[in-house]
Amino acid sequence: MKKVTILLLMLSMAFMANAQQDLPKFPQVTVEDLIKKVYPKDSSAEAYIMTNYGNGWVYQNSEGGYEIAYQHFIRIKILKKSAFERATKALYLYIDSNQQDIELAEEVKGRTYNFNKDVIEIDELEAKDIFKTKYSKSFDKVSFTLPKVKEGSIIEYSYVIRSPFPFKPKDWDFQTDIPCERSEYTFGSPTNFAYRMLMQYCEGKLSEEKCNTSDNFRSCRWLMVDIPAMKQEKYVANLDDFTRKLHFELAEYIVRGMDTAKKLSMDWPDFDKQLLMDDDFGGRIGKISAFDAVAQSLKSQKTDTLELAKEVYKYVQSNFTWDGNKRLFTQSSLKEVFNRKTGSSSELNLLLISLLRQVGIAAKPVVISTRDHGRIWKDYPMISRFNYTLAQVNINGQNVLLDVTDKNLQWGLLPEYCMVGEGRLLIYNKSQWIPIQTSEKSGTKINMEFTFSPNEPELESQISYTGVGYQAIDYRSQYNTLGKEKFIEKLRNGFSSIDKPKIELEGFINADAGSQPVIMITGKNTEGYNKVNGKIYLKTIPYEGTTEHPFPNADRSFPVDFTYPTEEVITCKYIIPEGYSIAELPKGIRAALPQDGGRFYFSVTQDPAGKEINVTSQILLKKSIYSADEYQAIRSLYDHIVAKHNQMIVLQKK
Structure with a gap:
């Protein structure tokens, strides 16, 4: 079963941390490494990772703000032709909506080792073979392909990504789709930033885990060895839920000009209250004058509560179109959604809740994480783990979950991507976990x-x-x-x-x-x-x-x-x-x-x-x-x- 462990860094004021860190020395590639034709612990492997090293650190820049850098080095042994594509790497660099806060890639290096006529040949990645392109409005793309790769080659590459977004560090995956002999990650930050670090794993254990604090800088190191490949299997909602990995969340911080630390971690009552009061979530639900005529018309057609609820559901489902976006928070008012007749998943389902309430039926929001988004960690409330909203009604003692995004669904049925086991029913001071299930097969x-x-x-x-x-x-x-x-x-x-x-x-x-x-x-x-x-x-x-x-x-x-x-x-x-x-x-x-x-x-x-x-x-x-x-x-x-x-x-x- 999936296990999660937690470590919270200590909090105190800090000084500037080193913005530049050198890679450690890795073992030299040997002839024995190059002539190896199979990975002994998994003979089916097309390739295996010899060393996977990562280092993330938060530092203060020259302007007094905080940034985060990610350093990565990986060395891979190529065993079969099917693994040649692993010599091509793409880095996706995020660009904030203001188009000013952007991630940058630096120090991109790579080389290929081959054994030829009793000689180890080394071919370096050249600068002209590193390409930067515009991938989308939100991402730049840096890509390269290592030269002269063939069966038996060993490839390695390294780079540094600098990011102005220290509040949401990237995950570290110990496990990938090929075996790994050694995976190591270090993470450091000035002690005025307190990060919560969650370890997710199904099998195996860490070979080493240690932290220390020196000069107001907190650093931790994790090591895992002999990690099997995480292979795709049938009948699993999201394989990433069961991959051995590290996840980081900023719990609290304090910077110059602040009298007290800003706390970001919360318990479930805090989580419930924040969502129910948020202007882009619970704050959207309420009486909306634009609904009055529709509400009166629907109430005049049905007097039975169940039949009225079904009529409201059918009205929203038939007259509004999902725009394809799975979002937890709304981006428009429900009046705007009502007028334009289209919206995201949460906008349409919150509109359904509002209209149900307006005809006198108590409807409540249920927040979930869809199958493709990943599982919720119930021990650690994190709004980022949720991405979807359903509606819930209780009629004649029966709880019914509703979603209006799919026009083919009937009353009480949910889309496939919503079948996730559990969801959080939001009620002031009475929120609870409820099963996401259906009697329909x-x-x-x-x-x-x-x-x-x-x-x-x-x-x-x-x-x-x-x-x-x-x-x-x-x-x-x-x-x-x-x-x-x-x-x-x-x-x-x-x-x-x-x-x-x-x-x-x-x-x-x-x-x-x-x-x-x-x-x-x-x-x-x-x-x-x-x-x-x-x-x-x-x-x-x-x-x-x-x-x-x-x-x-x-x-x-x-x-x-x-x-x-x-x-x-x-x-x-x-x-x-x-x-x-x-x-x-x-x-x-x-x-x-x-x-x-x-x-x-x-x-x-x-x-x-x-x-x-x-x-x-x-x-x-x-x-x-x-x-x-x-x-x-x-x-x-x-x-x-x-x-x-x-x-x-x-x-x-x-």
Whole structure:
């Protein structure tokens, strides 16, 4: 499980710190290093980091202000061609909105080592090969590519970034997507700046951690060795949540002209109060005269509280458009949002809360961090860890979470990126953590029917997909985003084994009618089965079966996140051709997760007349998230699923 530890630097007045620091001396590259062809601790690695060194320090500039510098040195052993792209590096330098506070890159250096004819050759990065370009309004880009990289090369580069933003130091990642032999980071600041430093890790531990204070300057050093690669795995919301890393937050500071220290750290009651009173968040919620006519009209239509709430939700969802921005704070007043009919996620959902309150329904904000933004650290309140707002109502004793950004959603359903486990319900003096969950599942029903002749290896295929719950929403979202023609073309490309598939759609237009979207595909599969020594081999599930194990690793230190409870039901019917009978049928199976967490049912049967074979597969996962402790049970369930979906039905001549 993820662990977080904390260290708070001591607070007192300080003098100017050294604005220039030299890199430490690193071991020389040896012939033994260069001739190495594999990383012994991970033979699959395309490259590995020999040394990763970082140093961040806060210092006072010549004008009396404070800045921060980041020094980085990295040395990488290249083992395979697929790692050549690691010789190209891009630095993104932030530019504040005033276009005056900018980050700068200095002292960019690099070299490539190769072993050639018993000689170590060194090629330096030249200044002409370092390029600075405008990346966007908010970022400059400095990029370079190290020369003469080949299999066996060792590359290294270093640079310094100077930043006028000492209040939000950059994270340090001990772990990356390739193994690392040694990762070291130091961080220092004058003692009038107190930083909170959070260590996040799933496995392993620090080899060294020490801090000291000298001449009103506080410095800390962390060392981690033999760090495995953080490899992308299926069913994880955000891999960065489980990477070994250091995170920095400024807790308090005092500078010349201040009588007392400015405290930035807070507890959860402080957090709740600050958001509820903020002019760009809770301060936006209130009676808005522009809503009066709409509120009166909606109230006149419905007297039942639940029906009225649904009508308000439908009104906002139908008449306002999300601009695609996920933000915690608003940038416009709700009156402006109401008039222009578009806004960010928080602007639209706070508008929904205001309108619900204006018709007499108690609605409250819930703040979350979306799946792509990363997990909340509940032990340490940080507004920066949140980036999204939902609305909550309690009607007839039932808590309902609402979001109006997606026009395909129905009452009480949330977008995929909002399914994050927990959120903070904001109520004056009564805020609390609440589960972000739904009773709705994501379900797919797949029906297949195949007929064929033993003389031609073609399966006449009739396949239908029916979306249920969140899968229905996903189908309709793709349809609405792409349009009918492009959506059908995407489906057609997914069935490359079917020659000129005919595709028909039902139930995609009117979601309110309760209809389920259905995709129907017909055509000939020209590689439908194998025929060996007069026997015909048919795959139990030729399409959509789970043929590759989603959990190949023996262990996993973080949860399995399916987003929603899920159910997949596949039925497959084969019509046996004349002159053939069944030689072998796979056996059925029933497997279940502990504590009724899910199940897998699989059966293969023939009809009494011996003319049909019917395959049924049902996978039911009742939870959206399974803990790391449940990983082995999930993995074992999928052992059965993969085995059965890969088995063959065998037919023989009578």
